[in-house]
Amino acid sequence: MTRALAPLLVAVSQGPRLGPGWQRIALFVFAAYYLGARLGLTLTFAPHPLSVLWPPNAVLFAAMLVLPAGRWWLVVVAALPAHLISELQGGIPLTMVLCWYVSNVGEALIGACVVRAATAEANPFATVRGVLVFLGACACAAVMSSFLDCAFVVLNSWGQTPYWTMWLSRVIANITADLVFVPAIAAWILARGTPFPRRDEAALVFGGLALAMLIVFNTALATDWPAAQVCVPVPFLLWAAFRFGPRGAGTAFAMVALAIIWSAGHGVGALASRSPVENAHSVQLYLLCIGPTLLFLAASADQLRRGVESLGVSEKRFQLVLEATREVVYERDLASGALWWSRDGLAHFGYSRTGALRDFTSLADLVHPEDLPRATAAREAALADGRTLWEAEYRVRRANGTYAHVHEKGFIVRDSQGRATSMIGALTDTSEHQDTEELAQRLAQASRLTAMGELAASIAHEINQPISAILNNVDAAQALMETGRATDDDMREILDAIREDDLRASEIVGHIRGLANKRTTQVETLDLNALARAVIRLALPTARRRGVMIQSNCATLPPVRGDRIHLQQVLLNLLFNGMDAMRDVPVEDRVLSVAAEVSGAGGVEVTVRDRGHGIPDGQMPRIFDSFFTTKPDGMGLGLSIAHTLVTANGGRIWAQNNPDSGATFHFTVPAAG
Amino acid sequence: MGRRIVVVEDDASLGRAMERVLRVGGLDPRVFGSAELLLESGEASSACCMVLDVQLPGLDGFALHDRLRETGFTGPIIFATAFDDREARTAAEQRSPAAFMSKPFTGLSLLAAVREALSRMPADPPFRLA
Numbered sequence: 001m002t003r004a005l006a007p008l009l010v011a012v013s014q015g016p017r018l019g020p021g022w023q024r025i026a027l028f029v030f031a032a033y034y035l036g037a038r039l040g041l042t043l044t045f046a047p048h049p050l051s052v053l054w055p056p057n058a059v060l061f062a063a064m065l066v067l068p069a070g071r072w073w074l075v076v077v078a079a080l081p082a083h084l085i086s087e088l089q090g091g092i093p094l095t096m097v098l099c100w101y102v103s104n105v106g107e108a109l110i111g112a113c114v115v116r117a118a119t120a121e122a123n124p125f126a127t128v129r130g131v132l133v134f135l136g137a138c139a140c141a142a143v144m145s146s147f148l149d150c151a152f153v154v155l156n157s158w159g160q161t162p163y164w165t166m167w168l169s170r171v172i173a174n175i176t177a178d179l180v181f182v183p184a185i186a187a188w189i190l191a192r193g194t195p196f197p198r199r200d201e202a203a204l205v206f207g208g209l210a211l212a213m214l215i216v217f218n219t220a221l222a223t224d225w226p227a228a229q230v231c232v233p234v235p236f237l238l239w240a241a242f243r244f245g246p247r248g249a250g251t252a253f254a255m256v257a258l259a260i261i262w263s264a265g266h267g268v269g270a271l272a273s274r275s276p277v278e279n280a281h282s283v284q285l286y287l288l289c290i291g292p293t294l295l296f297l298a299a300s301a302d303q304l305r306r307g308v309e310s311l312g313v314s315e316k317r318f319q320l321v322l323e324a325t326r327e328v329v330y331e332r333d334l335a336s337g338a339l340w341w342s343r344d345g346l347a348h349f350g351y352s353r354t355g356a357l358r359d360f361t362s363l364a365d366l367v368h369p370e371d372l373p374r375a376t377a378a379r380e381a382a383l384a385d386g387r388t389l390w391e392a393e394y395r396v397r398r399a400n401g402t403y404a405h406v407h408e409k410g411f412i413v414r415d416s417q418g419r420a421t422s423m424i425g426a427l428t429d430t431s432e433h434q435d436t437e438e439l440a441q442r443l444a445q446a447s448r449l450t451a452m453g454e455l456a457a458s459i460a461h462e463i464n465q466p467i468s469a470i471l472n473n474v475d476a477a478q479a480l481m482e483t484g485r486a487t488d489d490d491m492r493e494i495l496d497a498i499r500e501d502d503l504r505a506s507e508i509v510g511h512i513r514g515l516a517n518k519r520t521t522q523v524e525t526l527d528l529n530a531l532a533r534a535v536i537r538l539a540l541p542t543a544r545r546r547g548v549m550i551q552s553n554c555a556t557l558p559p560v561r562g563d564r565i566h567l568q569q570v571l572l573n574l575l576f577n578g579m580d581a582m583r584d585v586p587v588e589d590r591v592l593s594v595a596a597e598v599s600g601a602g603g604v605e606v607t608v609r610d611r612g613h614g615i616p617d618g619q620m621p622r623i624f625d626s627f628f629t630t631k632p633d634g635m636g637l638g639l640s641i642a643h644t645l646v647t648a649n650g651g652r653i654w655a656q657n658n659p660d661s662g663a664t665f666h667f668t669v670p671a672a673g
Numbered sequence: 674m675g676r677r678i679v680v681v682e683d684d685a686s687l688g689r690a691m692e693r694v695l696r697v698g699g700l701d702p703r704v705f706g707s708a709e710l711l712l713e714s715g716e717a718s719s720a721c722c723m724v725l726d727v728q729l730p731g732l733d734g735f736a737l738h739d740r741l742r743e744t745g746f747t748g749p750i751i752f753a754t755a756f757d758d759r760e761a762r763t764a765a766e767q768r769s770p771a772a773f774m775s776k777p778f779t780g781l782s783l784l785a786a787v788r789e790a791l792s793r794m795p796a797d798p799p800f801r802l803a
Contacts, residue, residue, distance in 0.1 A: 464755040465684040467777035472690035475780025479697040494693065501686055544730055545756070 019071050025063070026078035032059040033079045036181070037086035043261045052261055052280045053173050056083070058181035060108030061141065065115060065124075065182065066189045072112070076105050092158075099152035107145030107174060111137045111182075123190040125183055125246035126302050131295045134182070142174035176284050179291040180257040183250035191247055202244060209236035209252055213259040217269035230270045230286060237290065241298040245305075249298035257287050328406075328427040330363065334420055339363070348429065350399030363425070368395035368403055379410055383420055388412045396427070404431045462541055463508045466501035473498050522563055523649075525672040528596050528604050529554045531564065535571045536594060539579075547587040548579050552594045559672040560604050562649040567669060570645050570653075573638040574608040574665050581612025581662065589661075603651065603671045609664040614657040623655060642667070675700040678787055679720035681711055681737065682753070683729050691724065694780035700787065708732035708740075717746060722771070722790050724783070727754035727761060735764050742768075749790035753778065 036055030043052065056079070063075045080101060087097040114137035115124055124130030150167045153159060159166075196202065212233045233256050241249035263269035264279045271282045322329060322342050328349075329342040339362065346352075349366070367375045371394035382390035390410045395403040410425040477494045480486035536550055543550050575592065582590045589611050599605035615623055624643040646653040646667045653667040678700050682688040688704040695702035703720070705711040709731050717723075723741070727734035738750055749771030754761050757775040765773050771790035774783065 460755055462755075464776035465687050468753075469684070469687040469690040471777055472687070472694045472780035472783060475784070476690065476694035476697045479694065479780070479784075483697070497686060497690060501690075504686075541728065544728055 022074055025067065025071070025074055029059065029063050029075050029078040030082045032185070033082035034086055037082070043265055052283055053177035053180060053257070055177055055181050057104045057107045057174060058177040059185065060105060061111045061178055062182045062185035064108050064112035065186045069116065072109070075108070079105070093156065096152070096156045096158050099156060100149065103145050103149040103152060106148055107141045110144050111141035111178065114140050123187070123246070125187050125190070125250070125295060126299060128296060128299045128303065131292070131299045134295070135292055138175050138178040142171045142178065146170035146174060172284050176287050180254050180287065183246060183295060184254035187246035187250040196247065197244070202248070205236055205239045205243070206252065206255070209233055209240065209255060212236055213256060217259050217263040217271070227270065234290070237294055238297060241294040242301045245302040246295070246298045249294040253291055253294050256290070260286065326429065328429070329424065331422060331424045333422045349396055349404060366396050368397060371395050375408070379423070382410070382412060386418055388414065404429050406430060462538070463505055466505040469501045470498050523561055524564060525559045525561055526564055526567065528557050528560050528567075528606065528669060531567055532571060532594060532596060532606070535568050535575065539572060539575045542576075543579060543592070546579055546583070546590070548582060548590040548592055550575070550592045550594065554596045555598070557596055557604050558598065560669040561672040562651070562669050566645040566649055570642045570667060571606065571608070573642045577638050577665070578608050578610035578612065581610045585612060599668050601668065603668050605666055605668045607664055607666050609658065609662065611662040614661065614663050615655060620655065624653070676721040676791060677719045678702045679711060679717065679723045680704045681708060681723070681729065681734070682726045683707060690780070691783060694783060695787065698784040698788075708734075708737035711737070712740065717741060717744070720746070720748060721794060722749045722751070722787055724751045724753060724787065727752055728756060735768065738768050749794060751786055751790060
């Protein structure tokens, strides 16, 4: 309560303020108060000066309900002239008039304070709890202000009615007035900005209500009808409340109230068959029964409507999330075994929704038989251990018979005793990712073969040199022997040369085998200098053919860890890339520099620097993408493969343009140990 | 001493083997590691026949051939290459070499090619006087 009152106290403590549109508010309060007073007089049960409801107090209450507490003083001030004008016309002493003013304002203040203190709802008529608070506030305000009111009457010696009789009639009249007018006024003001829905239906319901009231309450004809005819407006009232919320309920109820009071006061219609006092009580009882019912109905219908709307928004958001994450979600009720799939869930795997729902009672029906143990193990373990989360990776059969790789993240819903009641799984299709990895592997292989094609000519040259040398030496030896002049030294020299060339040839063959073999990664400790020398030797013939000079500058390097073939491939690709880049520059500028040094991070950094055309602006981020190339006959694989292999070996690869000309490629290899 | 044969071959081991087989064959071989080294030595004029590797660092075998012809060398020139492709053959044929040897070749075939080329030559060094 104290906490609820806090905003009220803050609002009041900020002091009175005019705020925007104060003239409009003041004018409205003045006019409504004055009209309310005139209406109250009109609705008296002639010939007795008995008012069954007194609207001005309700006008003040409604105004305070819709205004911040800091502006309530505006209501109090604006109502005073209206009060004086309307009351002084009746020849009532000024003291009495002012006393009534105090009790009227008191009632509105009490009611508004109770509502503000008990609920933070901006519109109390929109929720069932809000309506309950409002009814409580009406009762509070009417009971308390009536003590004051009656005391003033007694003190001013105005009228002879006994105190408690007067008090009771005041309480009932004030509650009735609040019930009739506050919702009708406040609901409209609080809902401003929201268009009134379904105008045709509204015309029908309010037209029907008006017709029903006209017949039942306002014709002499109805006086002789059975008493139950008072029920005739009820369907229209319920209709308005259910379909049009607090505004519909408030308006319809106020219409009925005014019609019934006026007619009963004038002795016509269903509730005008007895004495004026009895008629007045009938009217009040009727209104007090119907009013709260309508307000509750309107509030709960409104809440229901908002609930459905927010459910729709939430459902839509949920669907969007599913679509955005491309996840397939299922839920299994562990008690009933029922399986629910997200809307496009099974369609993702090519199944028609209806067919699949009929055919698959379990996710296991879709899992690759080999993966079934793997798919269920994590979930079963989570279920058994009382955990709520699990993850698994397995293959799911698509409608076309192929398999999709999925990653499943699951959640087990448990009741308060910890028993699993249902489980929810989200499948992420990782097929594309897996395919990409497979493709990358195939490409790495293909690239090695492409490099092989490029290298085939080089290798032929390289290997033909020692073979030619051997063949020449053999013939020289044979010829020497035939002449009979052959010395042992001559023969030894020739045999040594032959052995050397044989070893050279077999070394080259070893390189070719290493490059061509399909193989798995073999991490070993490597001497990067030796590796670089071997690769440069392989590339050298091609370099000569293309007029490229390869300079190498290798410092003393620590041993590194990596896959020999991978790193050879990386360096080869970078060498060929550098040579390609210098295709159009003058021969004397075709210099490719290879250097290796200890990198800051402890490993070794290899750089390959060319003097070619460099990397065009804006293409730097893409140069390591597959199939991206700037060469007329390039495939766009060399650098991408280099990137893949360097990354796979725990290194990093990057490029930058040189300040003078060409580009430099760097890659790192982690140190051994 | 036999007739002077100039060999331009950048592979040192092969160069030595060719030198060996030509000497055993009764000829006087001189081996150079590059076209530039031959041109600088000034020994081109003393050659009766030349064996040029096509793939050389710097000036290649065809360019060296053209340079030698420009400077008046009229003797037979034999090309040797490991890149026996159509491009290389066409380039060689345009220069009407005495022989086109595809690596790997035997010492006997080298000797035979050189002797065949020399047999069609007068005994004097084939340098035309400018």
